[in-house]
Amino acid sequence: MSNYVCKGFRAVGKCQGVMFRQTIVRSMSNHGIKGGASNDKNNENLVWITMEGDEDKINEFSKKLMNTKPLNSWGAQLESLSEVPKHEIISLDKHQVTTNNVDSFKWKKNVEFYLK
Numbered sequence: 001m002s003n004y005v006c007k008g009f010r011a012v013g014k015c016q017g018v019m020f021r022q023t024i025v026r027s028m029s030n031h032g033i034k035g036g037a038s039n040d041k042n043n044e045n046l047v048w049i050t051m052e053g054d055e056d057k058i059n060e061f062s063k064k065l066m067n068t069k070p071l072n073s074w075g076a077q078l079e080s081l082s083e084v085p086k087h088e089i090i091s092l093d094k095h096q097v098t099t100n101n102v103d104s105f106k107w108k109k110n111v112e113f114y115l116k
Helices: 020-030 055-067
Strands: 004-014 034-039 046-054 077-083
Touching: 004 055, 020 034, 020 046, 020 055, 046 055, 055 077
Parallel strands: none
Antiparallel strands: 004 046, 004 077, 034 046
């Protein structure tokens, strides 16, 4: 039986200006996870992530995020991924890029995704 959860994460690394949000949000969707990602306005090495879905899938996906280096052909990669307390989780409708709106952006076409 699956355990549906909502988890928030603080992602630190080379994750702004390198198609990081598009890479992880598309991969979340491929893994059956609803999610979102937002750049931190004050720290170019920080992205906030929210994931909703089966806890085992989220845990497995989180490990892939840390172990796939780089995440795409633009060199996106993480140095750390830490879970945030429940009160710091950003709701999906507040994220810049989500599994619901990722296709509405005009992304650059020349990025290859390594995170599967």
